[in-house]
Amino acid sequence: MKKILALVMAVVVLSTSAYAGLFFSKKQDKNRLSGEIVIDGSSTVYPITEAMAEEFRAENRDVRISVGVSGSGGGFKKFTVGTTDISDASRPIKNKEVKIAKENGIEYEEIAVAYDGLSVLVNKDNNFVDYLTVEELKKIWKSGSNVKYWSDVREGWPKEEIKLYGPGPDSGTFDYFTEEINGESGNIRSDYTPSEDDNVLVQGIVGEKNSLGFFGFAYYYENKDKMKVVPIDSGKGAVEPNHETIMSKEYSPLSRPLFIYINKKALSEKPQVKAFVKFYLENAMDIVPETGYVTLPQEKYDEQLSKLGLK
Known part of the structure; x- marks a missing residue:
């Protein structure tokens, strides 16, 4: 009789444990995000x-x-x-x-x-662009620009045709750059290679010796061994984008949230x-x-x- 009672109790305990396990499992499933x-x-x-x-x-x-x-x-x-x-x-x-x-x-x-520091890039083999001023960027990128060669930007630079790469009009970077550099959203020359995919822009700059382009800092940072970042002079000296100059907004006017x-x-x-x-x-x-x-x-x-x- 004692053996039967013990067996019954064991079954009850196991059944209770199994039910409890099922209950908590269902509760966990209910709370699990999906x-x-x-x-x-x-x-x-x-x-x-x-x-x-x-x-x-x-x-x-x-x-x-x-x-x-x-x-x-x-x-x-x-x-x-x-x-x-x-x-x-x-x-x-x-x-x-x-x-x-x-x-x-x-x-x-x-x-x-x-925070981002919108970055201006040239090909890594470019050995003459040491910095660009905001006015020079405007001269290059504004609508109706007659800049075709590097020599049109600064005296002493080579007469090599610039190949331009930048974000397309659906990009917030496009809006920000055209507003800050050219003074109006959408004000940009039409003869450049646009893309909303920054990786396409990276490939263009890496593959063309006389390239110039712009995009977000992270894409430069990820590919910094493949291209050269251009310091920008907004009137207080040329500043290169990095974590410190972006956070302090010393990298102006291209630092942004x-x-x-x-x-x-x-x-x-x-x-x-x-x-x-x-x-x-x-x-x-x-x-x-x-x-x-x-x-x-x-x-x-x-x-x-x-x-x-x-x-």
């Missing part, structure tokens, strides 16, 4: 967001994250009609984009994530989006430098976490 996060936009911000997505996916394997690269303008076209949850941007949203968002009932949060824009509805209704944004801001101090960009002060990330109710 679903999709759709992101698109700036090629400049892409390395940061893709690095964040990779680290986040390692901890949340049931969350699918797509990170597209259609340029800041291309990203906002999708974001302002509700196609994406997050938009990467290397410039602030424009008034016309704000209007479209309002018309479509899209409310959003603007979050600064890093980088952003992500978050759909408020996605933030409140999609746990995976909320968790990803929290992860993004909490890990920026570690991950942003790995991508070649410059971090904001820690207190700025903390302020933004509080602003979003994530701290």
Whole structure:
């Protein structure tokens, strides 16, 4: 009789343990993040967001994250009609984009994530361009420019035809550069090779001895052994972009903040989006430098976490 009782008790214990295990397993499954996060936009911000997505996916394997690269303008076209949850941007949203968002009932949060020093590059075999002034950049890149050869830029430089590479009109870098250098967004000569993909621009500059181009600092930093960065003189002496001069804004006028824009509805209704944004801001101090960009002060990330109710 004692043996039978002991056997019954053992079965009860095992059954209870199995049920408890199943209960907690279901509870864990219920709490596990899943679903999709759709992101698109700036090629400049892409390395940061893709690095964040990779680290986040390692901890949340049931969350699918797509990170597209259609340029800041291309990203906002999708974001302002509700196609994406997050938009990467290397410039602030424009008034016309704000209007479209309002018309479509899209409310959003603007979050600064890093600093960039928009970089001017030449081929690594170029041995005469030691720096460029802002006025020389304008002379080269403005709409209607008659600069064709390096000798047209500065006396003593060779009569070699310049091959120009730069972002296309959907890029926030395009907007920023044309505004800061040429005085008006979209003011640029038409006879250059454009691309929203900075890797295409890198390949062009690396492959052409008399090339000149511009794009985000991270793409230069990643390929610094393959090309030469040009110090820029805005009137106080030539300054090369690096982490220190970008953060201090000594590298002027091409130092700028980088952003992500978050759909408020996605933030409140999609746990995976909320968790990803929290992860993004909490890990920026570690991950942003790995991508070649410059971090904001820690207190700025903390302020933004509080602003979003994530701290």
